[in-house]
Amino acid sequence: MNISMKTLTTYFRKTLGLFVLFSLAGIQVALALTFNSAQQYATNPNAKYVINSDLNGDGTPDIIVMNDTDSNISVFLSDGAGAYLAKVDYPTGVGAFGASSGDFDGINGADIAVSNALSNTISIFLNNGDGTFAAKTDYATGFKALSIMSIDLDGVNGIDLAVANDSSDNVSVFLNNGNGTFAAKVDYPAGNAPRIIVNGDFDGINGPDLAVVNQLSDNISVLLNNGNGTFAAKVDYAAGASPLAITSGELY
Ligand SMILES: [Ca+2]
Ligand SMILES: [Ca+2]
Ligand SMILES: [Ca+2]
Ligand SMILES: [Ca+2]
Numbered sequence: 001m002n003i004s005m006k007t008l009t010t011y012f013r014k015t016l017g018l019f020v021l022f023s024l025a026g027i028q029v030a031l032a033l034t035f036n037s038a039q040q041y042a043t044n045p046n047a048k049y050v051i052n053s054d055l056n057g058d059g060t061p062d063i064i065v066m067n068d069t070d071s072n073i074s075v076f077l078s079d080g081a082g083a084y085l086a087k088v089d090y091p092t093g094v095g096a097f098g099a100s101s102g103d104f105d106g107i108n109g110a111d112i113a114v115s116n117a118l119s120n121t122i123s124i125f126l127n128n129g130d131g132t133f134a135a136k137t138d139y140a141t142g143f144k145a146l147s148i149m150s151i152d153l154d155g156v157n158g159i160d161l162a163v164a165n166d167s168s169d170n171v172s173v174f175l176n177n178g179n180g181t182f183a184a185k186v187d188y189p190a191g192n193a194p195r196i197i198v199n200g201d202f203d204g205i206n207g208p209d210l211a212v213v214n215q216l217s218d219n220i221s222v223l224l225n226n227g228n229g230t231f232a233a234k235v236d237y238a239a240g241a242s243p244l245a246i247t248s249g250e251l252y
Contacts (some may be wrong), residue, residue, distance in 0.1 A: 043065055043067075047066070048067065049065070051100070054078075056109070057129075068117065094119035096115075098146055098147045099114045104158060106180070115163055120141050121140055124136060137181070143168040146164055146195050153173065158178060166195055169189065173185065188231050193216040195215050197211070200249070210222070213239065213243045
């Protein structure tokens, strides 16, 4: 979600405690919820994208903001009482753009993977167990890594990663060694300027498959899993002009 903001605003539903994130310039997501309070938290000046994940294990989502021009992420931890602590920044590679969270090493709760569009890397932050993070470990991607997602692609060794490389027109897959370190990337060609990557078991066999939206070739590419975290050559499907976003789910 592009939130283009200088301040992060969270809204809480009275009973559910569900939160959503909005731009200060205007609500970009319409939900049929009523909100009874708003809290604002200072971000870095060029905060751009945001995800949530429970990082400190209290059952409440914490907030991770990507600051691409600052080349860092800001982590806002829940305080256990419905509010958030002041952010803690962690340096990333250059141009932190996308992020995904999952328990990559199988201990100490949810970890964070960040795609760095200008250093052509991903940065892995392993959780110390309390929502603070060890220094990053970087892995090389293709050119201009924009979007990153995490899911177990090979059925062993925990959660793996896949990245859409906008300028090298391909997808990089990183298989987990089982301890939160990752094997070197394996690249698969996509269309022209893949910007966003998603997963779904599109063929009903062999586990999660991958799909990317290609902005400059006006199509999407689907990569079917061979069942072991390697992927068959892409199959393209035409989209409208200059598609920018993609999502997956059961449509009927
Ligand atoms: Ca939390
Ligand atoms: Ca972990
Ligand atoms: Ca795996
Ligand atoms: Ca599949």
